[in-house]
Amino acid sequence: MTADDEVPIYDPEILKKFHLGERHETLKQDESLCVRPLYMSDYGRGFLELLGELTQVGNISEEQFQEQFNLMKNSHGTYYCTVIIDTIKDRVVGASTLLMERKFIRGCAWRARLEDVVVSPDYRGKQLGKCIVEILTNLGKALGAYKMTLDCNDKMLTFYNQLGYAKEPGNANVLSIRFPAPTLEPKL
């Protein structure tokens, strides 16, 4: 492991600077678990295997991972990939990303989005999902977003309702198009 491997994808002080909810405060008391930004070295802590619980991930080399990591890190406060670490096993056991989108509307505002929430099956029942959602929601607010949204299937509605997320009447549809055979990088 090189020094570079310990690079966080965003400044860890951000998680200390703000009050991010009671669940975060409680988690801080737990010495066996830790919430922090994704590190480059988390490639070796099972981060991609954990994402595999969510959807297909495919074979990503360490070099590919590092390249994507650096592009996200250098995108001016857009990507807040955050993980929960089992500090005893030194493994990633939960993860989600807060995506901060720059807008021109609303005085050059930020819109926040919650993406790719996942908890290891071995750690379910510990409310780690609620914990990471609450932390990143409070972070989106603290960073100045005017709203935060997420896309949700019908089965997860109750879970997110409990955490304060709701459909806006008459304005709650996600429409999509799926493209076949995507390439991995823009063809430029």
Add this chain to the structure above:
Amino acid sequence: MTADDEVPIYDPEILKKFHLGERHETLKQDESLCVRPLYMSDYGRGFLELLGELTQVGNISEEQFQEQFNLMKNSHGTYYCTVIIDTIKDRVVGASTLLMERKFIRGCAWRARLEDVVVSPDYRGKQLGKCIVEILTNLGKALGAYKMTLDCNDKMLTFYNQLGYAKEPGNANVLSIRFPAPTLEPKL
């Protein structure tokens, strides 16, 4: 106007490189209209006033606009803000943004999103809305996204259905939280 003012927010060659649909081909024949990336100088062509048709924009100084523009431009292929120009009046008459989000899932994939679609009331009935949606949808595909999504209110469902966007059964909910009194920049 300085040379800097003509800076495009992304490489204009991208719009020439790909076939972006029949509506784009037809529009290219129209000498009075032009589709291109947002320029920094579009502050003076009514870009923000046009966004005001969509939602509140507030008072944004030219300096604020340029700062946000540069941060978006330098975010490694994330923001494709695109405008339709009336070349005779030299005004922005339509606009939308393709947001390309970097993922680790699916082989470090791109997810595309369509944001802030707006056409000047004086230019409605010319299918400029369909035109810009089709162009940016095809651009999202050409740049390698595995899917492209948009948030939609009930009134716009038919419009987007006609353009190929659909609800995925059981997986088409947008949930949101609105935050009071947002700040304009992260409090860091």
